[in-house]
Amino acid sequence: MKNTYVNLPRKRQKSVICSILFGAILVSSAFFIAGAIVGVSHKQLQQLRAIVVQKFPELQQTEVTPTNECQNQCSLDGSEALPKGIVVKTSDLEMRPLWGPRKKRKNPKSPMSLLAMAVGKKQKANVNEMIKKFPADDFVIMLFHYDGIVDEWKDLEWSSRAIHLSAISQTKWWFAKRFLHPDVVSEYAYIFLWDEDLGVQNFDAGRYVSIVRNEGLHISQPALDPEKSEVHHEMTTREKGSTVHR
Numbered sequence: 001m002k003n004t005y006v007n008l009p010r011k012r013q014k015s016v017i018c019s020i021l022f023g024a025i026l027v028s029s030a031f032f033i034a035g036a037i038v039g040v041s042h043k044q045l046q047q048l049r050a051i052v053v054q055k056f057p058e059l060q061q062t063e064v065t066p067t068n069e070c071q072n073q074c075s076l077d078g079s080e081a082l083p084k085g086i087v088v089k090t091s092d093l094e095m096r097p098l099w100g101p102r103k104k105r106k107n108p109k110s111p112m113s114l115l116a117m118a119v120g121k122k123q124k125a126n127v128n129e130m131i132k133k134f135p136a137d138d139f140v141i142m143l144f145h146y147d148g149i150v151d152e153w154k155d156l157e158w159s160s161r162a163i164h165l166s167a168i169s170q171t172k173w174w175f176a177k178r179f180l181h182p183d184v185v186s187e188y189a190y191i192f193l194w195d196e197d198l199g200v201q202n203f204d205a206g207r208y209v210s211i212v213r214n215e216g217l218h219i220s221q222p223a224l225d226p227e228k229s230e231v232h233h234e235m236t237t238r239e240k241g242s243t244v245h246r
Helices: 010-055 068-074 121-132 172-179 205-215
Strands: 111-120 139-145 162-165 189-195
Touching: 111 121, 111 172, 139 172
Parallel strands: 111 139, 111 189, 139 162
Antiparallel strands: none
């Protein structure tokens, strides 16, 4: 099968070429004019916006945000936002009853403090004496049971209001780094992270807190009276004639 070619007259060929060239010029001109119109319109809009903002400055920071009604209508069932007040940035260790009103504090305006200790059954008697030194209305008690024994503390009068955590053979710092999270303990005025074998015969928690508050201390520990306590490090010895020392 042979290909067939059509030979046009020379005049007609020139006419077709001119028509194509003229059409290309028209299309290019149309794009150029349209671009110029868009550019001018955009520039005019910017000038108009500047004039409006100059006369009404408050419109400059105004942002259009969807209304709650629109959000609720567009959201899927079950994906609605929680009511205001349920989600908060911080929490605390205060226990809340499953039913009935919460126990009211004597002085609700005074911030609570926290006493946390790593304890074992062998030091039960001494821990009991220590916790009695901290008023129940001002301190939350948190015990880290490193020996795993918890039930044998239930006979103590304060045990039911204390928070008990159990992990065998762990130190107080292991407990503290995992359970004393900043978002929780930031609600407390002071945090006492004590050892279980401290002597508290002459300790007054209220007086100690008042000294710490008046001195503006961020980190502190009670000094030892060399006549009443065994001193292992000279720096921990109480200096006569001064309230605090470093």
